[in-house]
Amino acid sequence: MLILPAVTVDRVLANLDLNLLVTLDALLRERNVTRSAEALGVSQPAVSAALARLRRHFGDPLLARTGNRYELTPLAAQLLALTGPALAGVRRVFDVTPDFDPTTIEREFTVITSDYAATEVGPLLARRLGELAPGARLRLQQTTPYTVDHAADTLRTADGLFLPHGFLTDFPYLDLYQDRWVCIVSSDNEVVGDALTLEHLATLPWVVLYNLRTAFAPAAQQLRLLGIEPRVEVVADGFLPMPFLVAGTRRVALLQERLAKRLAAPAGVRILPCPFDVVPLAEAFWWHPIYRHDPAHAWLRGVLESVGRELSAPVMSPIAETPLPDSPAAPR
Structure with a gap:
């Protein structure tokens, strides 16, 4: 270089x-x-x-x-790959003012996110921004394995990234909430009764996300450590289609419980506990250290902290009558 x-x-x-x-x-x-x-x-x-x-x-x-x-x-x-990020960086420079006032800001906040996190965090964040900073815009940009694998470049050109723990290190983050990984099968799947077994997971066809080694969820990695290699039948580029790709088939998939609860009825799938001690999902907002002292970015993190507290309120689980674990927002 x-x-x-x-x-x-x-x-x-x-x-x-x-x-x-x-x-x-x-x-x-x-x-x-x-x-x-x-x-x-x-x-x-x-x-x-x-x-x-x-x-x-x-x-x-x-x-x-x-x-x-x-x-x-x-x-x-x-x-072409450089002009957009360069313009965003220039705008951020000239957006900085000594006395930050969210009611007068005119700035677009860009967050890289999966469709799952966009569904969970996006509505609350958009509502708060609309209430507190009517001149601000929120851009939720779909994540890819490349954006995660090249996180240093990604986080220089966006305000942050919604991503669970287990993929990134050495970047500041704000914990938002916790979720559980669950399994989903079609409502009419006669092979699976009231519970899944490891044998089911080893023999049934799977719907998976991306199907790339660096894109595996920690729960899927954990399954492989148990010696079970999913027999992949369908690969999706997002979480939202997965229940609909499971419905009416013998397929199985891993999905976040919050999202599974939203989609189980309309998709026609059943939610079942994983037949192994699955690691919980801890969703976080990651950002680049260059934004640590940016007043607008610091304000955005404060808004996300309040969103995280709301999302961390106990939620009753449909598969185990206990609340989902709390995850108090904690900046790092």
Whole structure:
């Protein structure tokens, strides 16, 4: 990796107009000067002039004509992955004020999350933001194995990540709530009676999430330590479809109890305890240390702490008449 001296970096920045970054982002996404001008609310000649400056700066055409349309050059394709995070970083710099007032903030908070965490935390968080900071926006962006495997890069370009413990270390976090892993089977599954056995888990077909080694839930990893390798029949990219992929089949799946309770009736599945001492799920909000002293981010963490307290209120379990464990929000 080429590391430029600080003086060189300062000279580069001094010779650039930050508006070019906004135009570059629009051009790379729209791949069309006219549409970019419309998106930016400026004239087409202004965008054409900016494109000419960008081409000179990068020594690359950026947009190459192919037939009746333009395609990104290899360099432009690399830049496309950088412009969004760069703009987000610039906006965060200029969002910082000495006296933070949530009622006047105009900022988009981006949280990377699974569909499960978005379902559990998202509604409460969106409601609190709407009440306390009407000018703020919340973006819930779907997580992928790549975003977790490259957490350092992910957390630099987003405000945080909803993720259970067991995947990340060495990042600050805020505990939100706890949940249980349960098993689900179709309501009409005649192979399984009132309880699942380890033999069932070893022989029945499975619905799993992602099916990548680094994406396995701790409960699934625990199952493998018991010598049981799930016979995968369906792979899903989210938790929400899993009950519907189990319904009407002999399949089994691991699911968070909170989500299973929401979806069991509409999907037509039964919730059963795992036939092994399954590790609990501890959901947390993870963020990058660069945001530790960001006033808006600190306020967001405070809002999430109150959301976590609400979610940690005891909930009666349908499979064991005991409350789900509390998880008092605790920043680290």
